[in-house]
Every structure is written in C-alpha cells, then in structure tokens.
Amino acid sequence: MPAGGRPTVRSRRLGTALRQYRQAAKLDQPQAAEVIASSQARISRLETGHVTARVIEVRLLLDAYGVKDPEVCAKLEKLAKHSKNRGWWLEHAEHLRPDYVDHIALEDDATYIREWQPVMMPGLLQTPAYAEAVIARGPHYLEPERAAQLVKVRLGRQAKIEDGGASYTAILWEAVLAQPLVSVEVHREQLTAILEIGKRKNVTVQVLPFSAGLLAGYSSAFYSFSFDEEPMVEAVAMDNLRGTSVLEGPEDLAAYANAFDLLRSSALTPDASAKLIRGILRSLKEDTS
Numbered sequence: 001m002p003a004g005g006r007p008t009v010r011s012r013r014l015g016t017a018l019r020q021y022r023q024a025a026k027l028d029q030p031q032a033a034e035v036i037a038s039s040q041a042r043i044s045r046l047e048t049g050h051v052t053a054r055v056i057e058v059r060l061l062l063d064a065y066g067v068k069d070p071e072v073c074a075k076l077e078k079l080a081k082h083s084k085n086r087g088w089w090l091e092h093a094e095h096l097r098p099d100y101v102d103h104i105a106l107e108d109d110a111t112y113i114r115e116w117q118p119v120m121m122p123g124l125l126q127t128p129a130y131a132e133a134v135i136a137r138g139p140h141y142l143e144p145e146r147a148a149q150l151v152k153v154r155l156g157r158q159a160k161i162e163d164g165g166a167s168y169t170a171i172l173w174e175a176v177l178a179q180p181l182v183s184v185e186v187h188r189e190q191l192t193a194i195l196e197i198g199k200r201k202n203v204t205v206q207v208l209p210f211s212a213g214l215l216a217g218y219s220s221a222f223y224s225f226s227f228d229e230e231p232m233v234e235a236v237a238m239d240n241l242r243g244t245s246v247l248e249g250p251e252d253l254a255a256y257a258n259a260f261d262l263l264r265s266s267a268l269t270p271d272a273s274a275k276l277i278r279g280i281l282r283s284l285k286e287d288t289s
Contacts, residue, residue, distance in 0.1 A: 011049035012052060012248070014052070018174040021062065030056075030257075062076065075228065087108055099244040100243070104157060112231040113223065115171070116171050116222055119178055125190075129189060133182040164201070173208050174207055174209050187284065218263070223240045233253045234256075235253070235258045
C-alpha cells in the first residue's frame with residue numbers, strides 16, 4: 001500500500017492507465033480479477049491507486065487487455081516497480097503537505113515540465129534569496145525551522161532542471177519581472193539568474209508582454225507534466241491557499257494544454273524575452289544608482 005494508506009501520484013497514474021486499458025478492452029472488474037486470480041476489490045483498489053500493482057500483475061493485465069506496445073508496457077511496469085521508492089524530498093516529509101509531495105513527485109518523474117506564472121518567479125528558477133523572501137512572507141505563519149526546510153526543498157527541486165533531467169518551459173507575465181515582490185537587490189539577482197538559466201539547452205523562458213492585454217488573466221498559475229519522450233500533457237498541478245490540486249482527467253488536460261499553447265504563441269520569443277529582461281535589469285540599476 002502507498003505510504004500512509006494514501007494513493008501516491010505514481011500508484012494513481014498506474015491505476016488510471018490500467019482502468020483505461022481495461023475499459024478499452026471492454027472487460028469489467030470481475031473479469032480483470034480473474035486474470036490475476038484475485039478479487040474485484042483488489043482491481044478496484046489497484047485502479048484507484050490505493051494499492052500498487054505488482055509487476056507480474058501489470059504484465060498479466062496488459063496482456064489480457066491486448067496492450068502490446070513495448071514502450072507502454074515498460075512504462076507501466078516501471079511505475080509498478082518504483083511506485084514505493086522514497087524520493088529525496090521525503091527527508092523533509094514532516095515539513096511538507098501531502099499535496100506538495102504529489103507535486104514534487106510529478107516533477108521528479110517528468111520528462112517535460114511547462115509552467116505559466118502571472119504573479120511570481122517560478123520555484124524552479126528561484127534564487128535562494130528570492131525563495132527565502134517569498135516563503136517567509138507567505139499567507140500563513142511558518143516557524144523559522146519549517147520555512148528553512150521549505151527553502152531547501154524548493155532548491156532541491158531545481159536539480160531536475162540543472163541535471164538536464166527534463167525539458168522545462170516557463171512563461172512569465174511581464175509584471176512578474178517589472179514589479180518586484182521582494183527587495184530590489186534580491187529581484188536584480190533573480191533576473192540575472194533567469195538570464196543565465198535561460199541559456200541552458202533544456203530550459204526555455206518566455207515573457208507574456210503587457211501588450212497581450214486580458215490574456216494574462218486567462219488562467220491562474222499552473223504546471224503541466226509529461227512523462228514520455230513526446231510532450232503530451234499527462235498531469236496538471238495548480239497552487240491555491242489550501243494546497244496543490246492535481247488534474248488528470250482527459251478534458252482537463254486538453255484544456256490546459258490548449259491554454260499553454262495560447263499563452264506561448266502570444267509570448268515573446270526566448271531571445272526577445274531575454275532582451276526585455278536585460279532592459280528591466282538595466283532600469284532597476286539606474287533607479288538605484
């Protein structure tokens with residue numbers, strides 16, 4: 001069973017895929033249960049992620065469902081094999097909400113990460129000083145120890161991008177760059193860091209300019225994740241005051257994939273975005289000189 005009796009992101013992704021393939025094969029849960037010589041209750045719990053399927057169960061079920069694609073089979077077997085693995089972030093588990101753990105697990109598994117941020121710098125791009133400032137000034141009081149741990153976790157998440165483990169695209173509204181939420185000194189350091197990070201082959205930073213008008217209010221911040229070689233959106237996460245919500249329904253995924261494409265097509269090119277950032281950086285230096 002996933003830790004704490006709660007479905008993990010990996011067990012839930014595996015269960016969702018198994019349910020979709022079963023339904024496509026027009027088999028019901030009792031029939032699927034016969035394939036693995038188990039009960040309908042176990043199939044139900046496998047498909048909701050409350051129990052993690054064993055690799056042999058995945059193989060038997062996929063064979064019964066007529067799934068022959070070796071890449072699909074390997075992907076789902078890998079989920080079954082690693083669904084209980086402890087991620088680096090669990091060292092800080094006592095300081096993390098379960099929904100935040102889900103978000104980090106999605107990032108850790110992803111091959112493509114896309115992010116839209118109309119308010120603040122993306123966590124995957126934040127400098128230590130910026131992360132410390134925004135976490136300390138969040139809507140809820142945090143004990144200094146917990147705030148320090150959250151900063152460590154936020155910086156730890158960035159290893160995925162630094163190591164080239166995922167292709168990352170961030171679209172920022174121009175206001176995020178032009179209107180500092182932190183001290184000007186920290187903001188300048190942050191803008192400089194973004195220019196450097198944007199030079200990496202696996203990172204794309206684009207700015208949605210003020211001229212895009214109402215499009216900036218089209219959606220609140222969101223993150224989309226893909227887990228294969230192709231950048232098909234397979235999960236979407238959104239932050240709110242109560243935590244992080246993860247969407248996995250086909251209609252939700254299509255809506256957010258379309259939203260990101262619209263934002264990206266209206267954003268400045270990476271080169272034009274870097275030029276804008278350099279201009280803002282110069283203006284900030286002139287204002288404080």
